[in-house]
Structures are given as C-alpha cells and as structure tokens.
Amino acid sequence: MRIVVTVKQVPDPDVPPGSFQVDSANKRVVPPTGVAPVMNGYDANALEAALKLKEAHGATVVALSLGPAEARDVLKRAIAMGADSAVLVEDPALAEADTWVTANALAAAIRKMGAEGEPIDLVLSGRQASDTDAGQVPLGVAELLGWPSLAPVQKIDWADGKARVERMTEDGYDVVEVAPPVLLAVSSEIGEPRYPPLRGVMMAGRAQIPSWSLADLGLSDLAPRRKIVRLYAETREAKAELVKADTAADAGRVLADKLREAKLI
C-alpha cells in the first residue's frame, strides 16, 4: 500500500488570540514571534491514521506539503513521526496561491508520484487547516484526480484490498467501503497523533527532502480563482471591558446583549 499524506504548516493555533497581528495593508496575518509554526492539527491526525495503517498492514507513507522552504520543518516532523519520505512543492509563483492553485499543484505532485513509482492507494488529508479553516484543498485534489473522496472520516480500516471507513454524518456515521485510490479527509476523532520518537527525530534531521517546482510538475500559468480583498480584525480593547450597571443582575443582562452583538449567541 502506498499512502500520501498532505501536511500544511500553520501558525501555532494554541497561542493567545491577542498575540496575532493583522497587517491589513499587506492582507497578511502576522503570528506572534517566538512561537514556531506547527503541523496543522488535522493533518497530524491524518498522518497518524496513515502510520497506524502502515503498522497494521504495511505501507509506505509519503508526506507532501506545499509552501516556502520553512515548510520543510513539518515534513521533517512527519518523517520523525514515521513517514518514509517527504516531498515539498515549492515555487516562488506559489506565494499567492489560493485553494485552486494549491489543489492543482498537489494533485499534479500526487500524479507524478504515482507515475514514477508504485501507484498511490490512499491520500489522507486533514479535514481542514487551522489557519484558513477552508477545508477545500483535499476535495479539490480528489476532484482534479477524478477520485472518490470521503469526508470527514473518523476511522479507517483496511481489508481485502479496500478501505473500510467511518464517515461522519450530522447524526452519527456511515460505514463506507471503497476500493483505492481514494482521498480521505480525516478528523481528530481518528486519534491523537503520536509524539515523534527520538530515533525518528534523528533520522528526520538527516533526511533529504526533494523540492518540486511548478515546472517539475508540468504546470504553468495557474491563475488563482479567488483573492482576499480586505483583511481586518474585529476591533477589540486590549484590556477587559468591564460591564457596569446598577446591579449585578443588570450587568448580566447587558453582557448577554453584548454577546449577541458580537454574534457569539
């Protein structure tokens, strides 16, 4: 079995929200300094699922990412956790990539992997990324590859050459059988990703991670389909806004209205 896991490097989502800066002029969110970016949480779940399949049934696991050179760090982490190899799609033209461009590039990379080696049976991706929360790219990849997809997935088994998958629904889950190749968008219910064993960390330190440019993938003039026209933060006081009223009960009622105003209820 050959499994590709797509992993995205994202700013650490666990730091206090106040420490993110919004650079409206450049339409960029600036994460706080001194907190290293991390592997997107759901992608780590997807990698864990792939490693479990590898342990149970034997598989080679390839981690695939798209991003700047720093994104190598998440690929190294993937190798440290147990992925066999990794590929980074890296190209200056991808700096402004939207979901369309990203999905096209990843789909081309997966096609290239399949053409150059054993066929790819599974692509596992996190159901969405914690930065843009879009959840589109994996499904775009499946569509571009012409593969079936299942999303979100909470359990993956492998038997008789088929994946047996629990796909979550609003009121439970469906058990779905599907022959490869298939793309599965994985949710956190599948299980906590492992902490990389030290031997893995050492191996990852030495691993060679090839980088593929758009030209390597045979892609040119990929035009983004969407763009951010405005980026802004909800204005917020640095300090707590103390809700004051004549009585504590009144303060409670005022607070409820404020929560409503902020669309929190």
Place this chain on the structure above:
Amino acid sequence: MNGLGLGVENLVLAIALAFGGGLFLNRAWHLYRLMRLGRPTSRTDHPGERLALFLEHVVGQGRLLSEPYAGVMHALIFWGFCVITVMTADMLLTGLVPGLTIPWIEQNPVFLVSLETFEALVLIGVAMAFYRRLVGKPRRLTYTGDALIILSLIATLMVTAFLATSSQMAIARQDWSRWSYISSLIAPLWGSPSPTVSRFFWWAHVLTVLGFLAYLPWSKHLHILTSAFNVWLRSTAPKGQLPWLDVEGKLERGERLGAGDVVDFTWKDHLDGYTCTECGRCEAQCPASRTGKPLSPKWLILDLKHYLLERGPALLPADGMELPRGDLTAAATANPPTKRMVGDVIADDVLWDCTTCRACMEACPVFIEHVPKIIEMRRHLVLDESRFEADARRLFENLEASGNPWRFPRATRGDWARGLGVPVLGEGGVTVEDVDYVLWVGCAGAHDERYQRVMRTIVGLLQRAGERFAVLGQRETCTGDPARRAGHEYLYQLLARENVETLNRLGVKRIVASCPHCFNTLKAEYPQLGGLYDVVHHTELLARLIAEGKLEPRQADERQIVYHDPCYIGRYHALYEQPRDVIRAIPGVRLGECGGGCHHNRAMCCGAGGARAFMEEKRGTRINHLRLLQAMEGQPGAVATACPYCIMMLEDATRTKGVFDELPIRDVSELLAGSLDADSRNGQTGT
C-alpha cells in the same frame, strides 16, 4: 583444644569451614557476576570525602541514629559484630591449627571486657529488634521469616559464646578469665562440667557462624557485607546533577538510551539492590508513598534486585568463572526477557509518581541512589519507547514550541519587567561589565502571574539595596529541568545548550536565580555542558544583603511564619538556614516549622518536582494537600517558601481546602519586602 580428639576435631572444622565457606563463596561469586552485568561507572574519586562519609555513616552509624530506637538497636548489633568478628576469626584460627591465634587479643583485658560487653549489647539489640518486629510493628518494615531467622542466629551466636566461654572457665580457670566478666558470673553455675559440654557450645557457636555465613548471601542481611562498600562507593557528583547521557552517540551505536534492562544500569545500581535492608525509611519519607501512590522507593529497589536475580543468569557467560564483559546490549536484545523490567516489573505509573524530591536518598542509611534509577527508567520510557501520558507530551511540546511549559509566546518572556527599569543584558549597550550578576527569571517568573509578583518584589529589593544586575529578557529560555526530570534528555540538552551558549556569549559569570529548579540546573547541571557559573539563590542573596545592612527590615510582623523547604534548595543544596535567616530578621516574627518533624532534610515535597507540576496527580491523594496540613500543624499565620512551584501547589491546596484567604502563602522575599518601610515596595503590586 587441649587433648580432646585433637586431629579429628581440626579436620572436621576444616571440612565444615570449607563447606560453609564454599557455599558462601559460590553464591557471592554468582551475585558478583550478576552485579557486573551493569555498565561501568567510576566510584573511586574524592577518597577523602568518601572516607569522611564512611566514618560518619558506617563507623558512626550517622543516618541510622537519626531514628533513636531503630538507630540504637542497629548500632548495638553493628558495633558488637565488629568486635565479635575478631573473636570469631580467632576461634576459627585456633580451631584449625591449635596454638595459632591472633596476636595480642586473647589475654588482652581491654579486648575481653569489650567483647563481653558487646556480646551483651548485641543481645539487647536483638531483643529490641524482636520486640519491634513482633510487637511494635512499624509500617515501613517488610515482615518476612528471613529477619526472624537472622535475629535468632545472632542471638544463638551470642548465647553460645557466653556458654562456651563460661563452661570452659568452669573447667579451667585462667588468671585473665576475670576480664571476661559476664562469663565469670555464669561460670559458677556450671559446677564441674564435663569438657564435652564446653566443646559442645564451642561447636554450636562455630557451626552457627558457618551457617550464618552460608545463609547470608541468600538473605537481605547481605547488607552486612555490602553496606560499607555501598557507602564508600556512593556518587560524589553534585546531588542535583543527573548522570550525563550521550544521546546522539548512543543512538549512533544503536544502544538503548535509558534503563530498560539489567544491562542498562551501572554495577553500582545493582550493588544498591544487594545492599537494601528493607528498612523502609525511604518509603516513610516518600511523598508518593505517603499519599497512597503505587511508588514505594523500597519496593522499587527490591523489585529491581529480584529482577536482576531472575533475569540476569540468562545473560551471564556460559563459563561460570568468567565475568560479563563489554557492551551487553546486543546480548540482552538477542535474549529478550519474558517480563520487561520497565512496564511489567516496574510499572510506568510507579516511575511517573516520583517527584525527584530526594527524601528517599536522604533517608537511606546505606546511601542507595533511588532517583537516578527512576530517571534512567523514565529516559527509557521517553527516549526508547515514546511511552508517556498526554500531560507529559503537552509539556514537551510546549517546551519545544515556546521554551516554557505553558506555551506563552517567547516574545512575551520579558513583559513582566515592563516599567521596572531592569536592564536587559545585550540590549541598549548593557554588557556584563555593567552589572555584578544576572537575575535568572525562569518560566514562572516570566509567565505565571502569581510569581511575576514575586519577581517584581525581588527586583524592588535588589534595587533598594543598590545592586547592579540585569536580566536576559527574551534570550532566556527554560533551563530544561522539567524535560530532564521527565526523562526527555534530548529536549533538556537542546534547551540547556541554548542557555549555555547565550550565557557564555554574553560572558555571564554570576547568576542569581529564584526558582530552585532553575537554580539547581544552572548550578549543578550546566557544568556538564561547559556552563560554569557562580550561582546563588535569591534567599542566599537576601540573607547576605540583610547581614550587610543593605536591607533593614523594620516593620514588625507578629505572625507565626511556618517555612516550607523547597526540595531543590533544601535537600539538594542544603540551603536550610538562609531563607530562615531572612524570616528571622523580620522584627516580631515567630518562625515555625511544619508538623511531624517534616522540615529541613525531612521536609516533604509540595508535589511539583520531577515535572509533576505539569502532570495531573491521578493516583492516591494529593501531595500538596498533605503538605498544607503539615504546615498548618505549625499554627501559621502565613506559610513562607522560596519556590514558584511550591507557592503554586500550596496555594492550590489552600483554595481547595477553603483557607486561601486566611492562610497566605508567601515567598520569603514578599515577607521581607512587607517589613521594609513603605517606599521599599517598589514593584510589589500587592498580593
């Protein structure tokens, strides 16, 4: 000896001696070979220090006597044995070759008086031991037949010695016999016994000695032979320094990183097992044992010893005369055990329960080294097996991501000092030349709102005393203590190297640290990485500033202040008096201690050490609650301590017990600041 079945008796004794001695040597050799399955370690440095400790704790029975009843009991038996062994050796010599004696002793009045005195004292000691085991029954002991057999053998030895000597005396009184004053008293009771009677008791004594010898290496009383060595061979490294681990080298060589099998411990670790007498003093002091957790330091050591006896033989060379040699990892891997040492014999929970407080090691009369073994096995769990709970994992990931246990952004590490006017080394042209020392802030000082207040208080005190100091600001990161004590040596070394590089690059020589864990790591552990600094704890510095008159506490504080000793400045660095001196300097203060004698080196841990502060306490009852109760026995108006995590744990306990408002938990520096006049409260934002 004279005239009675001369040649035959000598021969029989020779055979008996060969038999008893042979049994002994055979077993002892086996144990020695098993011990040598351990890795090499050098324990011959600092001979003077070793001798001093040997005299104090072996000859002087120092640690044993810290408990009066058990101490006196043991000292009587021990000292008695030392004297009596000389007599026994003399008997055996004479028995083998008539006329051959140890020169000088046989008719020496001093020896004879001491011998008889000690024989009697041993009997008293044995009686005390029987009483304790059969009637008193303290909880820390292990109750086995073994102890009763040994006590009976000892009693038999003493009784037969008296009977043999006195009956011999009744037959032929010598002029020096009167020095054997107890036997002299018994002798008349014999009337005129047949010489056979005297020979009978002589033989009874000698055969008991030989039986004792043969039985010894099968019994916990093996400690009679190993204790002296074990004390001599104890580690002379700083108490707070864990053994260095060559992570990358070991990985390269495919070796295990922690202790997962008997071959991963050192031979000294195995000698520790042989030496354990099951006295249970460690268990009685252990905060985990005292709160009903699975960890008992005593059983940890004993289980490891039993595991060595069970697992070890399969790894010994086939030739019974050969010692194990070289790296045995491969042999151990090729010959896997049916029960794993870590996991099956020593449960994971047992290892995670340890707070590394060192109370066990401080209590052990024979200097067994419990904590390093636990850390070696944690290293195995973390580095070899990647097996640990979610809490530990979160700790590791937070330290990796942000250099502090709570994942606050690194960029905010210096924020606590805003507006205090504390120079940051390397910023704004401040160099090491401009200051006398660096104030090490630590993660708690930087990020824990409660301890930020303490840091600001300390800064205020130092500024008031006119001290010249700077901080490292964002350049400081976690010292790595929680990672190291949780077994993640690799992560520790990453963090520690970063700090050592920063400190060395900036040319820092002197450091004042307030967190005892930072203090210990900077002082005792960074030398392993080439970081050599003069490190003092803030309570040491404050005590000095008071002594020099630079800080003058004037405002009276009429409360009873109970001081809780943090383990990492107390037991690890013997800073017991400096913090108390600071409290004593406050006018009107009454200094109290925690109840049950649980202070100074017997202080109980708050529960936070060994990275436990960052892990949920799921087993047993809460250590911090027990500790708070001990402190409350001292009738405190406030509890003082000198560690951010002790404050955290004790304050947590006051919250849960509903006494948060009545019983303030304060850093020593906060009490001091409160006692200076009003303008000294610079930086203190109130508690």
Place this chain on the structure above:
Amino acid sequence: MSTLVVVEARGEALPPQALELVGAAQSLGEPTDALLVGSGVRALAPRLPVRRVLVGDDQSLRPYLAEVWTPLVADAVEQSQADVVLFPHTLLSRELAPRVAFRLGTAAVTDCTALGRADGQLVLAKPIYGGNALADYAVESRPVVATLRPRAFPAAEPGGATPEVIDVAVPAASPRAVVVDTVQAAPSAGPTLKDARVVVSGGRGLGGPENWHYVEELAAALGAAVGASRAVTDAGWVPPSLQVGLTGTTVSPDLYVAVGISGAVQHMAGCGGSRNLVAINRDPDANIFRHARWGIVGDYKEVLPALTARIKELKGSG
C-alpha cells in the same frame, strides 16, 4: 444572472438552514432558484419561496456519496445558469461544495458569515486564523460557490408565489464507494469539552458544589460544554474530566465564560487560546480579568441567573 441555493433535504421537513440560504440569496438582488436534492423529497419543493426549484430526487442519492451528488449538482448549476451557488455549511456540503466548484473550474469560499458588494463585486466574508481576523474574499471565476455558516443570515419568509418545479436528470452513477451501514449515534448531552465552540467553566469562587447548577444552567442556555478549574475538580465537586488547564483539557472555543475562576497560570494554559473570554468574579484584582474581553465584577449568584434568562430570551427571539 441568478443565484442558486442547494437544499440537501431528507424526510418531510425543510432542513433548518434552507430559508437562511434563500434569505442570503435574495439579499443579492438576483432571481433565486433552488436545487432540492435527496430521496423522496420532491414534495418539499413548493415550500421554497424561490423562482424555480430544480429537483434531483432519486433513491440513489441516499445515503449520500459525493461521487453521485457532484455530477448531479454540477449539471444543475450549469442548467440553471446561476453565477452564485450557495450551500449550507453542513458536514455534507463541506465536501460537496468544493467538489462541485472544482468540477466547474471555480473556487469556493466556505463558512461565510456575510455576503456583500464592494466596487460592484460580490465579496464573501469569513473568519480566518481561528477568528483572529476576518477576510473578505472575491472570486474571479464563475460561478461563485460558497457555504454559509448556520444562523449567520436572516431566514427568508416562507410562502409567496408557488415556484416552478423542474425535475433534473439524476445521472446514472456507479460509485466506487459503498455505504454498507449507517449508524445513528446516541445524541450526546452536549458538545464535548475539547471541541465545544462555547465553554462555561466554574471555579472555587462558586463556594460549593451545591452552587454548581448556576454554571450548568448557563451552559445549557448557551449550548455550551461545562468545564471547571482544578481547585473544583480536586475538591470533588465535579469529575476530573471537566478540568480545563495545563493538566486537564486544553480548549480554544469562540466563547469561554469563566465564573469564579481566579485565572492562575495552570488554568490559563488550558484556555488562553479562547477567542473571547468572559470573566465573572467578585475580586476585581483576579488575574482572569487580564485575559478577558468582557468582565463583570460582582456576585455570580446575581449575575448568572439574569445572564442565563436574557440569553434564553435572545435565543427564543432570534
């Protein structure tokens, strides 16, 4: 030019978000069509207040598989000539909408909270970076595909003229995936602590376990998960599984309400990532206020019942 809303129907009632989608579509000012998809759902078509309802009704559509739905929806979008296609942000459409968009060679914007126009261009707003920023997206290809966050848009009024109902062909499909079983999970008491969007936590300041119901009532009104500080789980008022903090569960909800919690470092390490923190505490110096967006200094026994009642009112009217 028209807007198409996709209604994934089942059973005998319109799905909860259908009228919100129509409302959002109508706000764009173009004729609104709907695509009703499901098995045995045709009877629902007249209840949609739109111009035309395209109906894809076939047994092969349930249980749902993207392989079957994607070609149907893509064909219908082309047939309707819509230039904006709106989906609900359900689990199903989170998969379906991007697949349809990519099949049509366009891009989607998911989880939109507002639609508007800027310089004559349709812009779609959505929170990113876990709500730390809002982004307005413009899509340059056609059609524009979006999923809309539930309850973010006012619902359209039902009724009005009966829509034209048009059956669309359901393409014959032989999907590779086969649903072999459908499992209904027992409805849980509420969201799990870790994944909840709203968390209400209580601390030692509540005084005793007999007051815990204040927290539970507020949580129920908010549809929130209940959490607790370590002091409270330690004291045994509630099970340890509710502990929020470094040694408990780490949460990062949109809204975190801390009642009677002082905000010690070990607790803040577990909830510091919350987007909006509300602190209710009697002690104005409590550390929790340093992390809060809104705070009330006062007795929770007065604040909480009023807050809870007002939230129920607002929810009832909303």
